[in-house]
Amino acid sequence: xxxxxxxxxxxxxxxxxxxxxxxxxxxxxxxxxxxxxxxxxxxxxxxxxxxxxxxxxxxxxxxxxxxxxxxxxxxxxxxxxxxxxxxxxxxxxxxxxxxxxxxxxxxxxxxxxxxxxxxxxxxxxxxxxxxxxxxxxxxxxxxxxxxxxxxxxxxxxxxxxxxxxxxxxxxxxxxxxxxxxxxxxxxxxxxxxxxxxxxxxxxxxxxxxxxxxxxxxxxxxxxxx
Amino acid sequence: xxxxxxxxxxxxxxxxxxxxxxxxxxxxxxxxxxxxxxxxxxxxxxxxxxxxxxxxxxxxxxxxxxxxxxxxxxxxxxxxxxxxxxxxxxxxxxxxxxxxxxxxxxxxxxxxxxxxxxxxxxxxxxxxxxxxxxxxxxxxxxxxxxxxxxxxxxxxxxxxxxxxxxxxxxxxxxxxxxxxxxxxxxxxxxxxxxxxxxxxxxxxxxxxxxxxxxxxxxxxxxxxxxxxxxxxxxxxxxxxxxxx
Numbered sequence: 279x280x281x282x283x284x285x286x287x288x289x290x291x292x293x294x295x296x297x298x299x300x301x302x303x304x305x306x307x308x309x310x311x312x313x314x315x316x317x318x319x320x321x322x323x324x325x326x327x328x329x330x331x332x333x334x335x336x337x338x339x340x341x342x343x344x345x346x347x348x349x350x351x352x353x354x355x356x357x358x359x360x361x362x363x364x365x366x367x368x369x370x371x372x373x374x375x376x377x378x379x380x381x382x383x384x385x386x387x388x389x390x391x392x393x394x395x396x397x398x399x400x401x402x403x404x405x406x407x408x409x410x411x412x413x414x415x416x417x418x419x420x421x422x423x424x425x426x427x428x429x430x431x432x433x434x435x436x437x438x439x440x441x442x443x444x445x446x447x448x449x450x451x452x453x454x455x456x457x458x459x460x461x462x463x464x465x466x467x468x469x470x471x472x473x474x475x476x477x478x479x480x481x482x483x484x485x486x487x488x489x490x491x492x493x494x495x496x497x498x499x500x501x502x503x
Numbered sequence: 504x505x506x507x508x509x510x511x512x513x514x515x516x517x518x519x520x521x522x523x524x525x526x527x528x529x530x531x532x533x534x535x536x537x538x539x540x541x542x543x544x545x546x547x548x549x550x551x552x553x554x555x556x557x558x559x560x561x562x563x564x565x566x567x568x569x570x571x572x573x574x575x576x577x578x579x580x581x582x583x584x585x586x587x588x589x590x591x592x593x594x595x596x597x598x599x600x601x602x603x604x605x606x607x608x609x610x611x612x613x614x615x616x617x618x619x620x621x622x623x624x625x626x627x628x629x630x631x632x633x634x635x636x637x638x639x640x641x642x643x644x645x646x647x648x649x650x651x652x653x654x655x656x657x658x659x660x661x662x663x664x665x666x667x668x669x670x671x672x673x674x675x676x677x678x679x680x681x682x683x684x685x686x687x688x689x690x691x692x693x694x695x696x697x698x699x700x701x702x703x704x705x706x707x708x709x710x711x712x713x714x715x716x717x718x719x720x721x722x723x724x725x726x727x728x729x730x731x732x733x734x735x736x737x738x739x740x741x742x743x744x745x746x747x
Contacts (some may be wrong), residue, residue, distance in 0.1 A: 367670040378581050427650075434643050447630055448647065451623040457659040476664055479540075484657050492655055495646050498568065502639040 282374045289378035296355070297386065303351050307344040307390045312397065314340040319401045323353055329402035334464030337398055338457060345387050346446050349428040352379050353436050362436075366500060368392060376429065376496040381426040391417055407470030416467065416474065419481040420460035426485065430492045434497050456484045508704065515701050518694035522687075530687040542600045548692035549592040550618065551698045556586030557621060564648035567641055573714075576641035579648060580632060582708045583625050585699055590622045616662045617655070624651040 297303055318336050322328075329357075357363040367373060398404060406413065428449050435444035465478035508594040527542035533540035563579035566572060582599065597615065609615065632644050 304681070306649045319575065434631075434646065436630065436645060437639045439636060444634055447627050451620065451627045452650055454620050454623070455654065475534040479663055480657070483660075487653055489659065491650060495568075495649065498642055498646055502642045 282371055282377075285370050285374035285424055286378045286381070286452060293378065293382040294385065297382070303348040303386050304337075304389060306329050306347050306351075308393060309392050310347055311340040311344040311390065314343065315394070315397055315401055316358060324402065326403040326405075329404060330407070330468045333358060333398065333402055333404055333468055334461040336402070338420065338460045340394070341387065341391060341421070342453075343458065344390060345383070345421075345424050345428055346449070348383055348386050349425070349432045349449075350442050350445055352383060352429060353432050362500075363487065371499045372497045373493050375500070376433075376492065379428045379491075380422075380426050383429055384421055387421045387425060388418070391421065404468065406468050408467040408474070409470075410467065412467050412474055412478065413464070415478060416460060416463045416481065419478065419485055420456065420463075422485050423428060423456040423460070424449075426489050426492055427456075430488075430496065430499070433496070437499075437502055456481060459484065461462065466500065504723035505665045511697065511701055511704070515694065515697040516643075518690070518697055522691040525687045525690050531681060531683055531685065533684075538733060539600060539603050542596050544687055544691045546593060546596040546600060547688060548695040549589045549596070551692055552695045553586045553589035553593060553618075553621075554707055555696070556582040556589065556699060557625065560586060560625075561648055561652040564645035568649070573641075576645070577710045577714075579641075579645065580710060581703045583628055583632075584706065585649075585703050587622065587625050587629060589699065593618055594622060604627055611662070612663045613659070617658055620653075620658045621655065624654060637732075 317334075318340075322332070324332060353362070356365070428445070431448040431452075432441075432445050435441040435448060438444045459477040459481045463474040463481065466472050466474040466477065522544070526541055530541065530544065532538060558583040560579050563575045563582065567579060568696040597618075601610070602608050628644060628647050631647055632640050635643050
């Protein structure tokens with residue numbers, strides 16, 4: 279177990295250091311979601327009342343597309359100089375690599391969300407009428423749901439032609455229940471009209487199911503010849 | 504086995520024509536909906552058939568993951584393809600029925616959405632199979648099929664939270680159905696299942712042949728550089744190989 283934890287920490291530290299020095303993923307994600315925010319804002323020009331109702335959808339669509347940008351880059355780095363092949367011949371457990379990648383992406387998308395939230399508030403006049411303390415919970419669970427499946431499917435689409443297109447095609451259909459839950463929960467908290475509890479529980483269940491499934495099946499995908 | 508195929512084909516043709524007669528002429532007309540209700544005899548059997556095929560696909564994928572059995576992979580591929588076709592029939596006939604009866608083409612109701620999401624998942628499954636390089640396709644596809652199957656209950660619960668507009672299940676759901684209608688429905692389902700089995704079977708044989716041809720061609724390509732001066736004779740063998 280300690281080897282898994284150690285390897286995860288080492289890989290995660292490496293990824294974070296690389297990202298800190300290059301800032302590739304975070305910059306492209308940030309600019310991308312900024313564009314989405316601006317375009318949606320002036321194409322709909324919603325009032326505060328309307329935007330509360332649609333903001334859940336807008337926010338998560340922006341984060342979803344931005345996350346795909348980052349997810350596509352996660353494994354590409356490991357393909358250069360055959361790093362992934364070296365990992366496969368080493369005795370290191372595949373799940374350590376997978377967990378490190380998921381955590382790395384989780385951190386990137388969370389940083390993105392932290393930076394984008396003020397912008398959303400400014401552009402859409404947002405103020406939560408429901409219990410605002412639930413928003414970070416929804417954000418964390420939702421981001422984990424996107425990132426755990428996204429990292430897995432990004433590894434899968436490495437083995438396909440035109441891999442950049444493949445990732446959203448695989449990720450979006452499977453993520454439909456998670457997306458629905460994030461959007462509905464965010465909407466519920468912002469409008470304060472109904473409780474978000476059911477959606478939070480659903481998101482948590484989604485996270486548990488797909489984290490376990492990914493950990494069980496990642497070995498297959500990494501070793502696929 | 505080869506003799507069973509024409510027998511099944513004849514049986515399917517007979518059943519389909521009988522089911523067509525039953526559904527369009529023999530079945531009683533529904534009191535309030537009128538003749539448009541007869542689409543039910545195509546909509547529901549297609550749905551059941553599609554769900555069975557997807558279930559077989561999931562099972563075959565699990566078998567492939569455990570045993571790495573090529574036959575299981577072909578079964579998974581075939582059932583996914585035919586299942587998507589039947590699911591498409593469901594999604595097309597549904598709105599045609601819903602427009603005159605509900606007054607709307609589409610609603611985000613439980614079963615509609617579940618079927619649509621299943622359809623999306625299996626289309627992405629087929630896209631993955633088309634786009635991945637040949638050696639890894641079966642494994643990746645099997646993994647995706649497992650993910651898709653895990654997704655179904657979550658989709659179910661997420662949409663269950665919305666109101667359900669769909670007619671409650673008429674069989675075993677407390678609803679009442681004319682026994683004559685039930686009979687027609689079951690005949691149609693039997694006919695559709697036989698038809699699906701027939702299509703799957705021929706597609707299975709086609710896929711087996713296609714893989715054999717691919718293997719032969721690959722082997723020949725390996726042998727080719729060694730005797731590049733006798734290329735003309737090689738082309739001849741590859742042609743016979745393709746014909747066989």
